[in-house]
Each structure stands twice: as structure tokens, then as C-alpha cells.
Amino acid sequence: MNYLKLLIVDDDPRMRESCAMLLGLMKIKLPWLEDEYSFKILETGTAEEAQSIIDEQGADIMLLDQRLPGLQGTDLLEYIAEKGLDIQTVMITGNATLDTAVNATRNGASEILVKPFTPEELRASASKAAKFLILQRIVSKLDEERKKTRFEFIRVLSHELKSPLGAVTGYLNIIKSRALGDDLASYETAIDRSLLRLEGMRRLISDMLDLTRIESGVKARNIEDHKLTEIISDMIEGVKTAATERNITVTADIPDFTVSVDRVDLEIILTNLLTNAVKYNKDGGNINLTAHKIGRALKIQCRDTGIGMTEEEVTKLFKEFTRIRNEQTKNILGNGLGLSILKKIVSLYNGDVSVTSKKGEGSEFTVILQGVVN
Ligand SMILES: Nc1ncnc2c1ncn2[C@@H]1O[C@H](COP(=O)(O)OP(=O)(O)OP(=O)(O)O)[C@@H](O)[C@H]1O
């Protein structure tokens, strides 16, 4: 249970008591939030004491009588504004002239409640103030998280770009200083490695662009009917060379049906599954790709007899720049972006991607795309 501190400031003790009773039992719930909120009631008869309560304990919402013995309600509002505090205030006034209303709202009150008011009116005002506050907090938390994620993304990205740059600079310096003599052939390895690192950088940049395009919704999507077998055999063809080099067999079992998808989306999903299944396979291993329809959904499964992952490793997947680092993967090149791109595309189809894997035995990736089968 979450609490919001509600401070009642009224010089009439009976008024405070009945408000406290009514509001103390209330539960605030927003339709899409699991959490329920209730009020923790604080009360006082003067604005002076209210100031010390606010200073010492803080308050989220305030029910404030305009007419008080010493300092007035509006004075307290000024005090709160000066301190830069954000307290949702419901102002209680006896004579609701336009002037008091204007004055109170100008001073920061979010609502005016005119005496005499019914229990329902009181509850409605308190509930409105609480909901406003809860929403405001959610928005600022989301904004904080967005900033943090962005920072983390840029931090990792710069790191990922810096390491190939450093490597290529190192190789170029070796060449420039003729460290290996005057024969160009001696530099072949340095040149090949530089080209490989540059290719990695180029892929990283193009993956980053894909990611940002998908996330910002800028990526134009062109949903059309395609024969599934055609796209799949094209994609398998694409990994054939890399697979054959390592004696890996790729088989597919795809019934011939049509799917309505953006071809590029499906190609990205399949290439990521297949290149991973090749990269993280053992020499002489197998890959099996199957697809079938479940109602209007398309289910694709890619199984490999590769290095597999532990349960803990599996939980780390699908986040940007995640790579499982161990003895078996340390020489395999990758940016750790493939699966996060795949996941974002799958979400465009309200779909789902899941993995089961066994260390040393292999992995099975399952992708479900909703509403693509006619
Ligand atoms: N089929 C698989 N078998 C075992 N491990 C896998 C498999 N697929 C992915 N992984 C692990 O998950 C990590 C993340 O995969 P992902 O495709 O996102 O990145 P990557 O392959 O490292 O780089 P790239 O951005 O080039 O795809 C990999 O680094 C690898 O450790």
C-alpha cells in the first residue's frame, strides 16, 4: 500500500475530525495502475504549525482553510511557493467570491472547495488532487528513466565505437612506422584486421540506425503478402556460405502459406536468428528452422546444436549491447544488437520472442508474430 501525506489545516477541530474520518478511509486507484493509494492524515489548526509540519514531515496534499487565526491560508500558500515545494492544495473557503478563488489559484491552490460541502464533494476533490499528483510523479519518473537509458545507451555506444577505432589506429601506426619492415606483405594481417574492425563499425552504425528508426516509428513499413517459403529460403541462402565453411547443416520445414508482413522486418528477424545459430554453433552442427500458423499468428522456431547458454545467460538477452562473454564466444565478432533489434520488430506485430537453451547442447528461439496469416 502506498501513502500520500494529506495535511488538513483548519481551525475548527470538528471540521478537521470529520474530514480526517472521511479521507482516512479512502482508497485511490487508477485504472491501469496496480498500486492502491491511501491517505496518511496530518492535521493542525494554524498556518504557523502547518509550516513546521511541512518543514519537518513534508506533505503531498493539503486541505487548507482560507480563514485561520494568525497567518491566513493564502500566506501559507505563499510560503510553500517560496520554498519551491509542490503540494497539491484544495482551498476551503466560506465565501466563494470570484476574488478569493482567483487569488487562491494564483497562489498555487489547485482547487477551491466551498463551505458547506458534502462528503462526496470532499472526497472528489481529494481524489482529484491525489490522482493529479500520482500522474505527475509517474511522468517525472518516466522522464528520469528515459534520460538514464539514453545516457547508458550513449555510454555503451561510444565505448563500442572507440575500441575498433583504437585497434585500427594501432594497426595504421604499425604500418606508418614500417615496424615490420618494407615488405607490404608483412602488413597483410594488420590490414585484414583493420578492415574487419571497420566492417564491424559499419554494421554497428547501420544497426543503430535501424534501432532508432524502429523506436521512433520513422521506419516506413510496407505490409504486403509474401510467400513465407520464398523469404525463408532466401535468408537461408544468405547464411549458407558461413554455415558450409564450418560444416553446419541448415534444414527447414516450412509449409507453403502466405503472410502479410513488411518483408524487411521478416528478413531482419530471420537473419538474426540464422546468423546467431551459425555463429554460436559448433563445427559440424545443425540448424533447423520451422514455421507454422496458429490461427492468424505465425510461429517461427530456430533450433541449433550450438554452444547453448545457461539459464542466467538467457535472462540477459534482448537488451542492447548484450553479449555473453566466455571462452567459447570470445573470438566471435558481434555488436550485441541483433536480438534487441529483433525484439523491437517483433513488438511491432504484438508478438513475442522466447528462448530455451542448454549450455553445451544448443538453443531454440521461438518468435510469434500476431495477425499476419490471412
Ligand atoms: N543461438 C545462440 N546460441 C548461443 N548463444 C546465442 C545465440 N544467439 C545469441 N546468443 C548470445 O546472445 C548474445 C546476443 O546476441 P545478439 O544477436 O543480440 O548479438 P551478437 O550476435 O553478439 O551481435 P550482432 O549485433 O552482430 O547480432 C550473443 O553475443 C551470444 O552470446
Ligand SMILES: [Mg+2]
Ligand atoms: Mg547476432
